[in-house]
Amino acid sequence: MKKLDQIPQKLLELKKPPEALFYTGDIGLLDSQVNVAIIGTRKPNPYTKALTSTLAKELSKCGANIISGGALGVDIIAHQNSLPKTIMIAPSSLDYIYPSANAHIIKEIAQKSLIISEYEKNFLPKKYSFLQRNRLVIGLSDIVIIPQADLNSGSMQSAKMALDCNKPLYVLPHRINESLGTNSLLQKNLAKAIYDIYDFIASLKLATPQYDAILDFCSKNNDFEEAYLKFGDQLLEYELDGKIKRENNKVIIL
Template identity: 60%
Template structure:
């Protein structure tokens, strides 16, 4: 799908890419290049078919990274990537496997357009470049090089995300994963089993470890829940945030009503 983005050539290649054996010769961007100067850049990559458990985890984690002035780096792919980038807007950097005159994947056109308008998209291709099979590995190496930490919430053993884990280990980037059931996410379970990654058991503890004291903006949703609305009323108004807060233990359902636990 063709884009109507205005894009430009970066004046210089960020030093983050100096570690690469095949450093890009040029980079093109659309959006806000000042995001490259952020001190906490966290890569989030994973399966294109995440479980509901993974989806809620990724959305909550990416949102908290953004709220603490971190930046989520990813590749705009279906599944984990685009969920993380949507939650982190406008604090996100997408690395595209295509040139910036092409929106890829086209299924994510709405969110990718928002990233171009509010955040930052990078590409090493000048124009008229549609992704090849190897383009995704090339894209992934840039995501990893740009990230200070790498999170892989869910992945199969034979997957692009595991290739990203391999790149992360090669360049000594700390890897974190979401604990999963034994029969699911065999890739991340392999990383844990072989001490190649650390598990995130508590999102707030992870944020605290990375950022120090957390930024806690006023939470309008929790304020709303203090009046004990029904689940249906809250879901109509706030959507999946209700499920997200239930998973985090901030609210509970009692007799069909929501109750704040904090």
């Protein structure tokens, strides 16, 4: 555990910036150009689990850091699927692992990524420290995604922080009577819905030269008809350019 020499500028812009920060891991991750917060319920449904996993993986492939709070549910799914491009903000000092149920993943984050805390030592989480942690998650982020949240939840308090800080806020669309918090954000036009992960990432213009949405999609789903429905004549251009070929209506990446 070390003390940061300098508080990141994004956090200095908070109404109550941290007086000091302590860290373990790769401090170079703070130099990333784009940080995306993914936070949400501790009890995600299967739909949320699957899409949170995909969001974290695809965003990190494009060079974005995934910021979250290490909690059960959405937070830890986001961290695990974006390693090593992830930053965890802890609600305790770094000499404690919280929550202990996530210990194996948190240890991996400490080794491969970065964990930050406001608390130097011997500090167990308090009710207020979760809110303090959340403000740092939002403050450090450029974009905030809340895949699932109940009304009056901590995630909804984080949504308010994001809106107060003028951070772009995105949610997953859910069925009626599910994820009432995020659905209320949509209803009030306070957040935008992510209907297609690849289109969403493309709209953010994050992709690095190594990232190719078409090839990435085809590596996971090689059905030519489905790929054509999604990408249209772009897929045919890839075929003409020799990037892919068709065999038995399957896409083969060359």
